[in-house]
Amino acid sequence: MATEIHRRTLISGAMATGLLSPLFAAPAASAGASAGTAPLGSQLRRAVPADPQTIDPQDSAYWAQVAAQFDVTKAIVQLENGNWGSMARPVEQAYARKLAKVNAENSYYARRGFWQDILPVRARAAAILGVEPEEIAFTRGATEALQTLIAGYNHLRPGDQVLYSDLDYDSTQAAFRWLKQRRGADLVTFALPEPATHQGLIDAYARALEANPKVRLMLLTHVGHRSGLVTPVKEIVALARARGVDVILDSAHAWGQLDFTLPELGADFVGLTCQKWIGAPMGVGLVYIRKDRLDAIDPNMSEVGNPDHGTQSRVHTGTASFAGYLALADALDFHEAIGIRAKEARLRFLRDRWAEALRGHPGLEILTPADPRLTSALTSFRLRGQTSVVQNKALAATLLDRFGIFTVHREGLASGACVRVTPAIFTAEADIDRLVAAMKTLAG
Structure with a gap:
């Protein structure tokens, strides 16, 4: 986004209650929908009628109707949906309409129409997350959001410690190592226990903080991308706060598949993405900074003239995907x-x-525990005793080449490499059963 547009929007956004009212008057409506186009929520409910409060997760007929809203390849069994999520057909079609409008109207729309459409989208996302619109800002993904928070955090002094675990995402680990190089912070890393338990995870963070009393900043991952482990975020954030430790929370894999609001979690700084489990176009993420902690994150170098204009002043992505942001609605x-x-x-x-x-099964290791408090769509496994990257790359290749099942190997866990399986809401029971049969064959 051009700085001129960005600055003008921040100023107008503070007064633009009129711009926000249409969406909140009809929260199911799509911002910027074409005239005569029914809101997507209405379209879907006509195609797949159900009460969201009573939908049975085992109702195959209902979920087959949901799956019919996705145009996904039938050439393979797609069980690697953790990278990013396919758009449902109605979302893809709406995105195409918005892209055509942006392309046709060019900078006229960017400078005169975009912001009256995007501010309600931001407000709606904020309402779902349980925060104020000014507390979130658009990014191009969770990685940009998290690196913005890490690089901008200004409460570190040489000799302070920063902490992360083997569960955390590679690029955020790299950003914490950058803090050692650029801020003089001492780096502390540790491995989470396997097998994990709810209390065991809390205790592991408590021990790490107790053993390292100079920790000032901690990275915490809501849903781990390697194994799918869900951490007890609320409890861990609370124990960190009690020790004067700030937490940057990676919720990239959580929003859209777990039921939560940000205030419930208690974290002051959060990175999220909309292109995984929310199903928005690629290139749409969000960063959250609680309003009374804004001073802990430096304004972006391009926004130093607007330091008090909310979280938006901490981000400057340049010209972004206008249509992608709009299609979040x-x-x-x-x-x-x-x-x-x-x-x-x-x-x-x-x-x-x-x-x-x-x-x-004697030939398999399932890396995520059975406790539903700790599970998500993502879960990893390995053949027993096979922990090398080479072995798990080969295992994922065998699942694809021999059985037509697409998965992905993951590495970086202290216990070794693994293969990650990630279904989506369009995945059928038959696809899962095909995986089970293949794994039994390979495990002997």
Whole structure:
């Protein structure tokens, strides 16, 4: 986004209550929808009628209707949906309309129309997350959001410690190592226990903080991208705060598949993405800074003249995907038409259908525990004793080449490499059963 547009929007946004009212008057509507186009939520409910509060995660007929809203390849069984999430067809079509409008109207729209459309989208995302619009800002993804928070954090002094675990994402680990180089902070790393338990995870962070009393900043991952482990965020954030430690929370894999609001978690600084489990176009993320902690994150170098203009002044992405940001409204329509509780239950049902069915098999290691408080759609496994990267790359290749099942190997866990399995809401039970059969064959 051009600085001129960005600055003008921040100023007008503070007064633009009129711009926000249309969306909140009809929260299911898509901002910027074409005239005569029914809101996506209404479209989906007509195509897949159900009450989001009563949807059964095992209702195959209902979920087949949901799956019919996605145009995904049938050439393989796609069980690697953790990289990013496919848009549902109505979202993709809305995105195409918005892209055509932006392309046709060019800078006339960018400078005169975009912000009256995007501010309600931001307000709606904020409402779902349980925060104020000025506390979130658009980024191009969770990585940009998290690196903005890490690089901008200004409470470190030489000799302070920063902490992360083996669960945390590679690029955020790298950003914490950067803090050692650029801020003089001492780096502390540790491995989370396996097998994990709810209390065991809390205790592991407590021990790490107790052993390192100079820790000032800690990285915490909500849902681990390597194994899918869900950490007890609320409890860990609380114990960190009690020790005067700030937490930067990576919720990239959490928003859209777990039922939460940001105030419930208690973290002051959070990075999220909309292109995974919310199902928005690629290149759409969010950064959150609690308003009374804004001073802990430096303004972006391009926004030093606007230091008090909310979280937006801490980010400057340049010219971004206008159509992608606008289509977040349509993705939220689709997301809410199904409901977060129904999505979470369905994804956990699909996960349990293979992971718990195979737990205890002598030839397999299921890396995420059975405790539903610690599970998500993502779960990893390995053939027993096979912990090398080479072995797990080969295992993922075998699943694809021999059985037509696409997964991905992951590395970086202290216990070794693994293969990650990630269903989506369009995944059928038959796809999971095909995986189970293949794994039994390979494990002997």
